[in-house]
Amino acid sequence: MKLTHLNESEIQQYSFDMMDCDQYVIEHMNTCDYCKKKAADYLMISKGIKEMPEPTFDFDIEELVLEGLHTSSRSKERNYLPYSLIALGIGIATASLYFFIDNLAALFIFDNPFMVFLIVGIAIFISIPIGLDMVISFNKKLKIMDYL
Amino acid sequence: MNLNGATDQDQVERILQGETKAFSALIGNTKGLVSQIVHRMIGNVEDRKDIAQEIYIKVFHNLSSFRFHSKLSTWIGQIAYRTCLNYLEKKKLVLYSMDRPEDSEELITGKAIALSVDNLEEWLQKKQLSQILDLAVEKLPPLYRTIIILFHQEELTYNEIQEITDLPSGTLKNYLYRARKKLKADLLAQYKKEDL
Ligand SMILES: [Zn+2]
Numbered sequence: 001m002k003l004t005h006l007n008e009s010e011i012q013q014y015s016f017d018m019m020d021c022d023q024y025v026i027e028h029m030n031t032c033d034y035c036k037k038k039a040a041d042y043l044m045i046s047k048g049i050k051e052m053p054e055p056t057f058d059f060d061i062e063e064l065v066l067e068g069l070h071t072s073s074r075s076k077e078r079n080y081l082p083y084s085l086i087a088l089g090i091g092i093a094t095a096s097l098y099f100f101i102d103n104l105a106a107l108f109i110f111d112n113p114f115m116v117f118l119i120v121g122i123a124i125f126i127s128i129p130i131g132l133d134m135v136i137s138f139n140k141k142l143k144i145m146d147y148l
Numbered sequence: 149m150n151l152n153g154a155t156d157q158d159q160v161e162r163i164l165q166g167e168t169k170a171f172s173a174l175i176g177n178t179k180g181l182v183s184q185i186v187h188r189m190i191g192n193v194e195d196r197k198d199i200a201q202e203i204y205i206k207v208f209h210n211l212s213s214f215r216f217h218s219k220l221s222t223w224i225g226q227i228a229y230r231t232c233l234n235y236l237e238k239k240k241l242v243l244y245s246m247d248r249p250e251d252s253e254e255l256i257t258g259k260a261i262a263l264s265v266d267n268l269e270e271w272l273q274k275k276q277l278s279q280i281l282d283l284a285v286e287k288l289p290p291l292y293r294t295i296i297i298l299f300h301q302e303e304l305t306y307n308e309i310q311e312i313t314d315l316p317s318g319t320l321k322n323y324l325y326r327a328r329k330k331l332k333a334d335l336l337a338q339y340k341k342e343d344l
Binding site for chain 1: 168171172175176179180182183184186187188196197200201204205208277278280281282285296297300301303321324325328329331332335
């Protein structure tokens with residue numbers, strides 16, 4: 001048996017994790033009124049917390065969430081803009097390919113260094129911001145996933 | 149698989165099939181836990197509404213990835229906790245540190261406890277204990293407040309709290325120990341004040 005009184009940690013362990021207690025703690029508790037009283041204080045605190053009023057939302061959470069989901073799915077449904085733009089782009093490209101196929105062939109005769117520079121330059125100019133945007137949005141998504 | 153596995157699975161399937169009622173029922177079953185976490189972590193009353201909505205929208209959008217490794221309610225608790233944590237971190241609010249921990253140290257280990265321990269239980273019995281504790285719990289930092297409530301009021305197991313908060317077992321037990329010690333010190337301080 002421990003001759004000095006138990007410390008706070010041992011008293012809390014006795015009060016809430018008796019299964020993990022060392023034998024000397026249980027033996028001491030069985031014989032020491034002082035430590036028993038300290039354990040009783042903790043049990044009283046635990047009981048008091050249990051009896052505290054539980055907080056509730058002061059709004060209808062079911063309604064709020066369903067409303068939020070409805071709004072987000074509606075805004076998704078209505079967002080036809082990107083698809084229309086892609087369709088328009090494909091349409092224009094197909095039409096110009098059909099009408100200007102002869103001129104296009106002439107464009108790719110690369111004996112004009114200015115034309116090569118122009119085409120490659122434009123390609124790089126377009127791909128850098130697109131690439132950067134992809135990396136940034138990928139990182140953002142990873143971050144969001146982290147919090148899910 | 150947990151004991152609630154079958155019912156959780158059934159509920160998730162119905163929600164994924166588009167049954168709105170099933171999702172409403174899930175909110176109804178878990179809003180107690182979510183409300184506890186949101187109220188204990190978020191002090192700002194106006195932000196609680198947005199956060200609560202955000203939590204359940206996340207739940208809805210991620211339900212298809214739930215793998216039934218834990219109870220569904222624990223998983224929702226985890227989303228609630230992380231959403232609140234994210235909010236606190238964004239606002240740079242203090243999550244862990246106790247105000248002047250030396251106060252509680254002195255009260256618990258010093259003379260004060262020896263002087264008042266005999267009468268604390270008796271005093272608490274006379275007082276509206278839950279009201280005093282409510283105030284004392286409010287004074288704890290958000291993280292301590294939350295785990296104390298999850299353990300003592302929601303009566304979750306260590307494992308469940310660990311799953312929700314992602315705290316290692318030793319850290320969780322240590323935080324619980326410190327939070328209880330602080331609560332006891334607060335009660336002693338108030339008792340002393342009234343006793344004078
Ligand atoms: Zn003793």
